[in-house]
Amino acid sequence: MVRKSKLRWIGYILLAVMCVVSLVPFWxxxxxxxxxxxxxxxxxxxxxxxxxxxxxxxxxxxNFVQSYGNSFLISFAAMALSTLVCAMVxxxxxxxxxWWKKAAYTLILLTMMVPTQIGIIGYMIEMRTFKLNNxxxxxxxxxLASGFxxxxxxxxxxxxxxxxxxxSARIDGAGEFRIFFxxxxxxxxxxxxxxCLLQFLWSWNSYMYPLVFINKQANYTIPIFVKSLASAFxxxxxxxxxxxxxxxxxxxxxxxxxSKTFIKGLTAGAVKG
Numbered sequence: 001m002v003r004k005s006k007l008r009w010i011g012y013i014l015l016a017v018m019c020v021v022s023l024v025p026f027w028x029x030x031x032x033x034x035x036x037x038x039x040x041x042x043x044x045x046x047x048x049x050x051x052x053x054x055x056x057x058x059x060x061x062x063n064f065v066q067s068y069g070n071s072f073l074i075s076f077a078a079m080a081l082s083t084l085v086c087a088m089v090x091x092x093x094x095x096x097x098x099w100w101k102k103a104a105y106t107l108i109l110l111t112m113m114v115p116t117q118i119g120i121i122g123y124m125i126e127m128r129t130f131k132l133n134n135x136x137x138x139x140x141x142x143x144l145a146s147g148f149x150x151x152x153x154x155x156x157x158x159x160x161x162x163x164x165x166x167x168s169a170r171i172d173g174a175g176e177f178r179i180f181f182x183x184x185x186x187x188x189x190x191x192x193x194x195x196c197l198l199q200f201l202w203s204w205n206s207y208m209y210p211l212v213f214i215n216k217q218a219n220y221t222i223p224i225f226v227k228s229l230a231s232a233f234x235x236x237x238x239x240x241x242x243x244x245x246x247x248x249x250x251x252x253x254x255x256x257x258x259s260k261t262f263i264k265g266l267t268a269g270a271v272k273g
Contacts, residue, residue, distance in 0.1 A: 026248075033241035040237055055242035059229070063217050064243065067225035071204055072250070074136055074221060078143040078203040083195050085144050090153025091184055095166055105154065111147035117208070124212060138213040139221070143203055149195055156191035157184070197254060204251065222247045 032045050034052040043049065093105060127138045161184055169179045185192070207223040214224060226243045229236050 029241055029248075030245050033238060033245045035238050037234075037236045037238040051238060052242065055236075055238045056246075058236065058239040059225075059243045059246075062229070063220055063225060064246075066218060067220040067222055068247075070136060070219060071222045071247075074139045075200045075203040077140045079196050079199040081140065082143040082146050082149055082199045083192055086146055086149035086153045086195060087157075087185075087188065087192060088180070089150040090155075090157040090188075091161075091180055093154045094157045094161065095163065108147055108150045108154070111145075112151060120208070120212060127213065133213060134215050134219065135213075136219060139203070139206065139209050142209055143199060146199070149199065152195055153188070153191060157188055160191060161187045200254060201251060204247075 028045055031048045032040050033055055034048040034050065035043065035045070036049075036051045036054070039049065039051070089108075093101065123138070123142065124133070127133050127141075132138055132141075165183055165187070166179055169183050174183070205223065206221070207227075210219075210221045210224045214220060217228075220228065222243070226240050226247070229240050229243065
């Protein structure tokens with residue numbers, strides 16, 4: 001019993017150390033956002049200062065609100081469309097029988113092994129051909145063909161959707177769309193919500209695609225806006241950190257509201273039941 005108690009306390013201490021290591025950078029970001037840029041490296045960054053409102057005024061005087069709205073629009077649209085497409089792929093790969101099924105699954109795995117930077121030139125030419133360059137659409141469409149999302153839903157539906165329910169619904173005369181939305185969706189809800197959170201996070205934090213496709217300030221997203229606060233002569237670190245702090249609020253809210261479902265989706269997708 002004494003040995004178990006010691007091991008438990010060692011585990012608690014290790015968890016506490018890991019929490020501190022994880023939270024210190026986040027606290028430093030918040031604390032340094034309360035400093036004037038020139039004073040960040042002259043004071044103790046662990047102790048907040050009183051310059052936060054000035055930094056907030058600086059970013060609000062720029063294009064912050066519109067950039068925030070652009071990021072919300074892109075992230076929600078990418079999240080909804082990508083999750084729907086990936087759920088359809090997972091459903092088709094598990095429910096239907098067709099030629100080249102294994103080849104299609106192998107192709108999904110191969111797309112996860114190829115760096116996204118390789119295809120960005122071809123994607124840029126494609127968007128330019130459709131006259132979508134310098135709009136918000138390229139940042140949305142790029143998430144529709146998500147290799148990880150398709151793989152995630154294929155694995156989750158394989159373990160979470162009993163095929164007997166699908167066969168029973170077909171016998172009762174239900175159509176495929178009705179089976180998919182009314183029977184399959186409730187069974188795979190944890191996996192869908194987990195993928196929603198991940199897709200929102202990835203699209204919200206995306207920097208490379210907005211950097212390539214956006215040239216107008218009206219279409220800036222949060223990462224590009226924060227970068228734009230630096231000029232050739234001065235980088236306003238305080239304002240940048242204040243913008244980063246405000247940009248983490250939606251992520252914290254979403255993960256706070258969906259943390260239980262997120263963990264449930266991860267564990268359910270890993271265990272065959």
